[in-house]
Amino acid sequence: MEGVTGNLDLFWSGYLTSLGICLWGMVGSLILGTIIASFRVSPVPPLRVFGTAYVTIVRNSPLTVVLFLFAFGLPEIGINRSYYFFGVTALIIYTSAFVCEAVRSGINSVSAGQAEAGRSIGLTFTQSLGQVVLPQAFRTSVPPIGSVIIAMFKNSAVVGAFGVGGDLFSVGANLTSAQGYAAFPVLTGVAIGYLCITIPAGLLLGVIERKVAIAR
Amino acid sequence: MSAPETVLYDAPGPRAKRRALIGAVVVTAGILALLYVAATRLHEQGQFSMDLWGPLINPGDENFQAVWRLLLKGLQATLTAAVLAILLSLVVGTALGTARMMLGRWSRVPLVGLIELLRGLPVVITIYFASRVMPEVGLNVGFLPGQNGLWFLVIGLMLYNSVIIAEILRAGVASLPRGQGEAARAIGMTEGQVMRTVLLPQAFRTMLPALISQLVVVLKDTSLAAVLGIYIELLRRGNIIALNLDNPIQVLFVVALMFIAMNYGLSRLAVWTERRLSRSKTGAKPELAEAESTAAAGA
Numbered sequence: 468m469e470g471v472t473g474n475l476d477l478f479w480s481g482y483l484t485s486l487g488i489c490l491w492g493m494v495g496s497l498i499l500g501t502i503i504a505s506f507r508v509s510p511v512p513p514l515r516v517f518g519t520a521y522v523t524i525v526r527n528s529p530l531t532v533v534l535f536l537f538a539f540g541l542p543e544i545g546i547n548r549s550y551y552f553f554g555v556t557a558l559i560i561y562t563s564a565f566v567c568e569a570v571r572s573g574i575n576s577v578s579a580g581q582a583e584a585g586r587s588i589g590l591t592f593t594q595s596l597g598q599v600v601l602p603q604a605f606r607t608s609v610p611p612i613g614s615v616i617i618a619m620f621k622n623s624a625v626v627g628a629f630g631v632g633g634d635l636f637s638v639g640a641n642l643t644s645a646q647g648y649a650a651f652p653v654l655t656g657v658a659i660g661y662l663c664i665t666i667p668a669g670l671l672l673g674v675i676e677r678k679v680a681i682a683r
Numbered sequence: 684m685s686a687p688e689t690v691l692y693d694a695p696g697p698r699a700k701r702r703a704l705i706g707a708v709v710v711t712a713g714i715l716a717l718l719y720v721a722a723t724r725l726h727e728q729g730q731f732s733m734d735l736w737g738p739l740i741n742p743g744d745e746n747f748q749a750v751w752r753l754l755l756k757g758l759q760a761t762l763t764a765a766v767l768a769i770l771l772s773l774v775v776g777t778a779l780g781t782a783r784m785m786l787g788r789w790s791r792v793p794l795v796g797l798i799e800l801l802r803g804l805p806v807v808i809t810i811y812f813a814s815r816v817m818p819e820v821g822l823n824v825g826f827l828p829g830q831n832g833l834w835f836l837v838i839g840l841m842l843y844n845s846v847i848i849a850e851i852l853r854a855g856v857a858s859l860p861r862g863q864g865e866a867a868r869a870i871g872m873t874e875g876q877v878m879r880t881v882l883l884p885q886a887f888r889t890m891l892p893a894l895i896s897q898l899v900v901v902l903k904d905t906s907l908a909a910v911l912g913i914y915i916e917l918l919r920r921g922n923i924i925a926l927n928l929d930n931p932i933q934v935l936f937v938v939a940l941m942f943i944a945m946n947y948g949l950s951r952l953a954v955w956t957e958r959r960l961s962r963s964k965t966g967a968k969p970e971l972a973e974a975e976s977t978a979a980a981g982a
Contacts, residue, residue, distance in 0.1 A: 510695070511706040517714060527946035529903035531910055531918055532939045539922070539931040544728045624805035628910045636807070643815055650815035658804055658812070665803040 471656040474642060481638035482660050488555055488623040488634060489664060493616055495559035500566025507571055510592055518567070525564035530622055533557045534629055554626035562619040569615050573608030574600060606679045613672035620664050635660045725932075735930035739937050750924055750934075757920025758941060764833055764905045764916060768840035769898050775841060776848025781878060784853060801846040807907045810839025814913045832914030840904055844897060851893045855886030892957035899949045903942070917941065 471478070506518035525533070537553040577600050585595035605612075627636030639657035643650045695703055725731060738746035783794050801809070814835035817824065824834040859882060867881040868874075909919035921938035925931040 510699075510703050511710055512703075513707050513710040513714060517710075523947065524943060527899070527943040527950065528939050529906040529918070529942055531903075531906040532935065532942055535909070535918065535922065536932070536935045536939065539925065540935055543932050544724050544730060621803075621805035624807045625907065625910060628807050628811070628907075636811075640811075650812075650819050654808070654812050654815060658808055661805055661808060662800070662803050669803070 471652050474638075477638050477642070478635070478656055478660060481633060481635040481657075482663065484631070484634040485623055485627060485636075485660070486664060488551075488558070488626055488631070489620045491555045492558040492562060492619050492623060495555070496562035496566050496616075496619060497612070499559060499563035501570055503563060503567040504570035504574065505596065507567065508574055508596070522564045522567055525561060526568070530557065530561045530625055531629075533561050534626065538629065550629065551631050554629055554631050558619065558622060558626050562615065562622070565615040565618070566612060569608050569611035570604060572611060573604035573606075576607045577603045609679050610672070610676055613668075613675070617665055617668050617672065620668060621661065624661060730932055735928070735933045738924075738928055738930070739933055746928065750928075753920055753924055754917070754937070754941075757915065757917035760833070760915060760920070761902070761905050761917040763829070764836050764840070764908070764914065765898070765902045767833075767837045768844060768905070769901050771837060771841040772844035772848050772897075772901070773894075775845035777852060777883070779845055780849035780852035780856075781883070783849060784856060785874060785878060798846050798849060801842055802850075804843065806840065806843045806904050807910065809842040810836055810907055810913070811911055813839040813842070814911065830914065832908065836905065836908045836914045836916075840901055843904075844901055847897060848894070851890050851897070852883075852886055855890040855893075856882050858889055859885055888960065891960065892953045895949055895953035895956060899946045899953075902946060902949070906942070 503518050503521055506514040507522070509515060509518075534554065534557045537557045538550060541548075541553065581603065582595055582600055585599040590599065623634075624636050627634035628640070631637065635657050639653050642648045642653045729735075733741065737744040738750045741747060779794065779798065783791055783798065786794065814832070817835065817838070818831075824831050824838075827834050863881055863885065864877055867877040872880070905916050906918040908914040908916050909922060912919070915923070918938055921934045922931075925934040928934070
């Protein structure tokens with residue numbers, strides 16, 4: 468047990484680092500995912516093709532492969548950044564494909580009459596998307612986007628395992644491997660740390676869902 | 684390009700058509716410019732040289748045979764782990780799901796707790812947990828065929844995915860018409876018989892697309908072993924090759940293509956199965972597959 472009780476400060480700072488990765492990932496993937504989703508529904512064919520290709524490629528490759536390509540591939544062409552930067556970027560690239568699909572399913576669920584009404588009073592594509600469809604689409608997309616984001620919180624552990632350093636996973640790996648503490652209590656501590664991110668996130672999502680729920 | 688299925692914009696008139704054309708040209712030019720920049724960058728750093736690509740695409744290269752033999756070995760390792768994991772998850776998940784549905788309100792509390800707990804954990808943690816804690820507490824996997832690492836990976840994947848399958852199964856049973864269970868009870872079947880002979884077979888049918896989507900997740904998650912370094916599967920194998928030949932971009936590109944091809948095929952299969960099931964007259968309508976494919980973000 469002393470592996471946990473004696474290192475509570477390490478666990479706390481690991482928790483904060485993990486939380487930081489999650490927050491960067493959330494902000495980045497929500498923005499990028501929404502942009503790609505608007506590509507996929509745009510009237511310009513090359514944008515649609517680009518969006519579809521992006522989603523198909525990224526969704527079907529494992530996060531670890533994206534991570535490896537970033538961390539081992541980019542330095543080969545002279546782009547050298549920290550593992551933290553590569554890790555968070557890969558996480559954003561990967562998650563945004565799923566966010567895109569969640570937003571798009573929301574857009575498709577907005578009834579045709581809404582967009583038609585917007586168009587009939589003379590709104591352009593940008594206006595009808597931005598002022599009529601997307602605000603409604605986001606409400607419908609909250610549950611799927613929420614589960615994508617929670618999955619991303621869990622995926623942040625992969626980024627940690629890859630060797631960002633200082634996050635919850637690294638703390639656990641370091642204490643058990645280098646310092647030789649028993650694995651069971653330490654890794655249970657790590658697991659509890661992640662549950663302290665995912666469970667509150669799930670509860671918060673439930674609250675938001677009830678707040679924005681619309682009868683359609 | 685066929686007409687998009689959207690109501691966001693009208694059938695374009697002459698002016699909109701012109702604007703869309705201009706947009707298309709600008710965007711295409713932009714994408715081409717981006718590709719050009721990327722390609723020049725790659726070219727400047729000599730990433731297109733046959734020294735780096737040769738072992739992968741030139742059958743005459745001295746390393747070609749060895750590289751592909753190793754890659755296929757890695758692919759085989761990945762598929763072995765994925766198939767074992769999904770089969771075990773199916774068995775354990777069915778048991779968990781059935782138990783959750785059949786137990787009383789209070790006796791299922793610990794089970795629900797366990798399911799919620801495992802659902803909230805990252806898969807990479809469950810795999811790491813299996814690989815570090817099992818040897819420590821004396822749970823030996825040495826008697827099983829294959830390497831220990833394979834079984835740690837499979838057990839770690841199973842811990843997470845069996846719970847997901849239990850939940851898919853529960854959603855499948857819940858989507859059946861109530862009359863199915865009621866009719867079965869009315870002709871005097873026991874609860875066990877109702878579940879086994881009436882509800883589960885139909886639920887499995889309904890959830891087939893969701894199960895295939897879950898297989899995509901499992902296939903992707905096998906590559907977590909490469910990060911943890913416990914088992915040499917496709918990605919790890921590729922990484923070892925790249926370390927030897929010093930061509931990470933090229934090898935990882937090929938590995939990524941292999942993963943994408945397999946997963947794309949499986950996703951298409953899931954969509955196809957779903958269409959087929961929803962066309963057929965009998966059985967319940969599968970409504971959960973679409974929702975599950977979004978949830979497939981779990982990786």
